[in-house]
Amino acid sequence: MFSILITKLAIKIISSSDRILGMLPITFVCLIIPIIVQILILTLWALKWKSPEKEG
């Protein structure tokens, strides 16, 4: 679900002909999407974190 949303957003931005914050749309997407994805993964990791010490 999340990956579909991200992909749709990326396609929408890339297909735009206007610059975003002065950058080419494809450059903006390549800069911003990997950062968002990694932050989300790391946040999920923290929220779902379980202590490794339960292991024997």
Place this chain on the structure above:
Amino acid sequence: MDILAIGATIIYFIAIGIISYFGAKRTKTLADFVAASGRLGFWTYVLLMVGSVTSGMTIIGVAGTSFQGGWANLWERVIGPPFAISFCTILIGYKLWNLRKKFQMLTIQDYFAIRYEDPKIIRMIAGIISAATCFAYLIAQYTAIGIVSEAILGIPYSLASFIALIVVIGYVMTGGMFSTAWTTFLQSILIILVIFISTPIIISWMGGWIILNELVSQVPILQQTIRGVSSTYLFAQFLDKPFGPADIPLVGWAYNLTLFGITVPLGLMVAPHIVNNVLCFKDSKYTKWSPLLTYVLCVPIILSTSIIGIAARVAWAQGKLNISSLILEGGVTVAWNDMAFPTIAKVALPYGLLMLLLPCVLAAVMSTTDRLLVTAASNISYDVIKNAIRSTISDKGIKWINRITILVIGIFSWWLSLTPQPMLAWFIWAALSLMVNCFFWPIIGGLYWKRMNKHAARWCMIIGFITTLLSFAIWGRNIIIPGVLAVYAVVPGFIASTLTVIILSFITKPQSEEVLKETCTGLFLRRK
């Protein structure tokens, strides 16, 4: 020479001296020296990770790379070092937590010895290769110091890097890991402050974010009309794009993939000076939020220095500043890209902030250099000599071996740095190539793949090391098939080490079930 800059640098050195004194007092045992006896607190660990990865390369090298490649190398900033330190904590630190406690591990070589039931040979191979890779990494750090001192203060390149060498050797020899971690704490704060304040000022000096980015697209025309160089000089046509065509070195997508998709993130994740940090923190709870924190601290730092490099390129094309030249062996004169940050800082930053740049670069360099020296010294004294050659050696003997190793490696790497390259990044990337090709599979395969065994790990390191060196000797940095593909020279070594691991793991016996169970080996992070 400027009094204020010298004053700021002296204050910085005094602060480092005081911290080191307390680090030395705290260091009583070998475990203290090598891994702070696993007693580092949360913020010390977070900033140690950020500081270890934020080196002279980040401050000077990333700006230099961005001066040359612009946004076409953005992958280094969004994936490279930030990814490496965050996922090192998750994939390696988290999983090693129980083993650390159970087996009293101090270095990653301890893990190899237990996981591969090979207390001597693998430890020796890994220790020697680790020390060699640390050595290559060190050369670039002294280059960074020399560049900034020369550009800002006019202190000769060799003298400035020599002073930094003396200071860092002094505190590492006395305080080991405690001094390293505590000084890195201070150094990371300084780096974060200076970079986060400098970047908006430099962007504003260029006319703001939007104008800067629009000007990036104008660089081919600007450099042709104002500088009188070709519109394609230094990849100008790719500066505003996220990558270039596959056959272009440095900025092409294939090159980006092999350099910033394999070499930097995977190499740094298993780099000896990074991976050994995950054996130093006090509480397993730190693995919860520290990956996110290290990522959100590291991305803005590296992104900021990259934007400063891009701004310097635009300013250079506009004729607003001049970048020094560097004469290479053979008399070839090239633009000294690494001068990008100090040069733009000199014209765009207010005086007081500019004077803080030298301590900031010193901090960046020393926070990595000290960790590299501790790692290299531990590899030789603890892994090679104490555990593989002479187990009866006294703690006093080990201490002396540590000191001699630090001295020899420190001075020799400084001496090699006296012949700088146009981009110090090439040194770092070469060292990371060795790291990924020697250590990635023995560590990651060891943790997550039950078939991985000692033969695969030993030969992976040896073949990875030799193939990588041969690749650089044969092809240099770039492997190019004209008109088709350009990739970074890490590729043959990565293929060779991967194939070695796969083939040997399948044709030789895995380690005993008991060891695999004891070392929690398998495709999971935490056994349910």
